[in-house]
Amino acid sequence: MSTGPGRRLLVVSAFAVINIVGIVWIGHALMHSRAKVDVLSATVLSSRLMPDRLEVVFDQPMVPPDRVLQTEQAELFTISPPLPGVWRWSNRDAAEFLPEQRFPPGRILRLEPTLQIRRSTGKSLKTRTPLTVETQRLKLEQWTVRPADANEGRIRLVFNQPVDPKAFMACAGFHDVETKTPLAPLRCLTDRPGREIEVIIPCRPLQQFSVAITENLTGHGAELGLGEPVTIETAMPEGFALLHAHAGQPDLDGTADVVLEFTRELDLRQELPSVKTVPAVDGLQAQRRWRSLVLTGRFKPGARYEITIPATVLSKDGPTLGREVSAAVEIPEHEPRLALTHHSGILSPFGNLTLDARAVNVDGVELNAWRVHANNLVQHLQGGDIESTSRQTASKTIDVNMPSNVPTDLLLNLKGLLTQKTGIYRVRATPLNNRWAGSRAIVSITDLAITVKAESQGAMVWVTSLRTGKPVSKARVRAMSYNNQVLARAETDAQGIARLQLAGAHPDGGMWVITAEKGSDLSYLLPQDNQWVLDEMEQTGRPFCGNYEAMLYTERGVYRPGDTVYMTGILRDRAGVIPPVFPLTVQVNRPDGRQIEERLIQRKDGDQGVFHAQFETREDAQTGPYTLTARIPGSSHSIGAIKALVEAFVPVRMEVQAKAQSERFGPGQTPAVHVEARYLWDEPASGLPVSVEGILAPVIFSSREYAEYCFG
Structure with missing residues (x-):
């Protein structure tokens, strides 16, 4: 029997298909045998502040390099108890979970791998056994004792997490150190879970006692306890005494607070005592807060200070310290922190697009931006959820190099974050080494400036260009209520003016926000938001006049030695009325405070309260x-004072003007300056030597080729 060419071809094809299938099956099996991965570790990582992320490390790479630091859309592990947050790949072989809120302390987190790991990476785990991770254990951070009366005292204990007072009393024992007998009865003043527990104990002044806390004490709702017993031995202070001194975290303005806590409340009527520090502290100020004396000044982070308190410090109920007391305190170093200078504002799309910030001990900044949807602007301004009112555009990381423990001003460039040239964006800046110390701002990238004038039947809105100052025509203007309802619409005319008509009280309320929109450019203004309320400014003003007040002035502000100082005064009473005629004295004090002269001023009838001295x-x-101080004879109370400068100065006799021949000079070019001088009696100042001193200053500029960078 013979076989034709077709049959031979069929047999060969069958063998080829079988070989291909076998090769694919073998490759598939080998690939999946290699794709089995194991978890090396799962730990909670901490920044300098506290635990802020959870990291899972695998025994082989899971993702390609381009996915490192990218947010993972899949849920790689389920966490119990549930925690909101996101996963991202911190390295090719490590994934980290970034929680939206701080990890609950004293808890055991259980991580169970999901099928999303294989779908996302093409690899599966060798075992699906849940992983366990522990967060911070309970810890006693500080404690203080003070007498309550002759036979009782108070002890206050501060933990790193809330503690149930009933659980604390069950795990704590109070004993006399000398007799070893329990102290009873005890009264817990804390009635709800909190970080502070305060207990009244029967204890005499100077009596030594101990507090023993078992290792089984856990935080409220937590699983992990102290881990080991904690014992405190101390003595009850006697009378009015200093309990302790502790320093707070330094601020970004370079100052820090040191709190000196006493056993009794301080007397507010006493003049603040002179507290000494070694080394000395610039700008040291003191203020009383109930039982504490708070020192504020430019303490150096990481340094140790010796603070001396005088014996004259007075308690509210009478006794003084009786002796000079010293305490040592160490100022903590700055925690990594960043704060944007402004939390809302406008940037021109034609400008540098940079945000001012101040930071300390930050080694990098992560910038994130969300573009606010126009129809969700009201909800977003009210603090609505970012994800539901906006769309994330991009994120980037900026390396920062700053000296340790020195608050530094930063310029954060937004280029590369914004999807469109104009719009309203929510920007978040977060230090890479402290996720909890970030700062947010809502930034309007716009060329539309809005001016609003209230009218009886609505409002007049004027829209101009921030860049040119010219009116913007055909801009759509809307007035929105607090509940996101459109109250009125209008369009600007050729003068940039639009009138929003609101007749009577609207059922949805008044205007809460006014928006102006033209093309993709959107701007807004909150009419009721008074931008000129400067609460941080001193507003008390000078004190009211007691009986009489004198306004003094000299005929000029500065005199040469040997000149005669002429002073004029205007006298009024507290109601602003010219007082009757009576003599005055004018006292003159040198710059070092020493009195050099006192003159009697005899006023005259009909002087209208005006007097002179020289x-x-x-x-x-x-x-x-x-x-120069004016007083009523026999009184030490000043009714008016003025300062006159006596300086060895030369009066101005010449005016000089200088102008560079060019706005900028490049490398190798000699700057040329045109100088003109004339005497003030209008005569040219010729034949005089001229010297020119130049100052080089950096200029911030952008490059089209490297648009994501800012130079200068």
């Missing part, structure tokens, strides 16, 4: 501010 300065007189 004194001659010596040619060898001490230079500086001389103080």
Whole structure:
């Protein structure tokens, strides 16, 4: 029997298909045998502040390099108890979970792998056994004791997490150190879970006692306890005494607070005592807060200070310290922190697009931006959820190099974060080494400036260009209520003016926000948001006049030694009325505070409360501010004062103007400056030597080729 060519071809094809299938099956089996991975570790990682992320490390790479630091859309592990947050790949062989809130302390987190790991990476785990991770254990951070009366005292204990007072009392024992007998009865003043527990104990002044806390004490709702017993031995202070001194975290303005806590409340009527520090502290200020004296100044982070308190510090109920007391305190180093200078504002799309920030001990900044949807603007401004009112555009990381423990000003460039040239964006800046110390701002990238004037039947809105100052026509203007309802619409005319008509009280309320929109450009203004309320500014003003007040002034502000100072005063009573005629004294004090002259001023009838005085300065007189003070004879109370400068100055006799021949000079070019000078009696100042001193200053500029960078 013979076989044709077709049959031979069929047999060969069958063998080829079988071989291909076998090769594919073998490759598939080998690939999946290699794709089996194991978990090396699962730990909670901490920044300098506290635990802020959870990391799972595998025994082989899971993702390609381009996915490192990218947010993972899949849920790689389920966490119990549930925690909101996101997963991302911190390395090719490591994934980290970034929680939206701080990890609950004292808990055991259980991680169970999901099928999303294989779908996302093409690899599966060798075992699906749940992983366990522990968060911070309970810890006693500090404690203080003070007498309550002659036979009782108070002890306050501060933990790193909330503690149930009933659980604490069940795990704590109080004993007399000498007799070893329990102290009873005890009264817990804390009635709900919290970080502070305060207990009243029967204890006499100077009696030594101990507090023993078993290792089984756990935080409220937590699983992990102290881990080991904690024992405190101390003595009850006697009378009015200093309990302890502790320093708070330094602020970004370079200052820090040191709190000196006493056993009794301080007397607010006493003049603040002079507290000494070694080394000395610039700008040291003291203020009383109930039982504490708070020192604020430019303490150096990481340094140790010796603080001396005088014996004259007075308690509210009478006793003083009785002796000078010293305490040592160490100022903590700055925690990594960043704060944007402004939490809302406008940037021109034609500008540098940079945000001002101040930071300390930050080694990098992560910038994230969300573009706010126009129809969700009201909800977003009210603090609505970012994800539901906006769309994330991009994120980037900026490396930062700053000196340790020195608050530093930063410029954060937004280029590369914004999807469109204009719009309203929510920007978040987060230090890479402290995720909990970030700062947010809502930034309007717009060329539309809005001015609103309230009218009886609505509002007049004027829209102009921030870049040119010219009116913007055909801009759509809307007035929105607090519940996101459109109250009125209008369009600007050729003068950039639109009138929003609101007749009577609207059922949805008044105007809460006004928006202006043209093309993709959107701007807004909150009419009720008074931008000029400066609460941080001093607003008390000078004190009210007691009986009489004198306004003093000199005929000029500065005198040469040997000149005569002429002073004029205007006298009024507290109601602003010219007082009856009576004599006055004018006292003159040198810059060092020493009195050099006192003159009696005899007022005259019909002087309208105006009086004059003069004194001659010596040619060898001490230079500086001389103080002239008006008083009623026999009284030490000042009714008016003025300072006159006595300086060895030369009056201005010449005006000089200088202008560079070009706005900028490049490398190798010699700067040329045109100088003109004339005497003030209008005569050219010719034949005089001229010297020119130049100052080089950096200029911030952008490059089209490297648009994501800012130079200068």
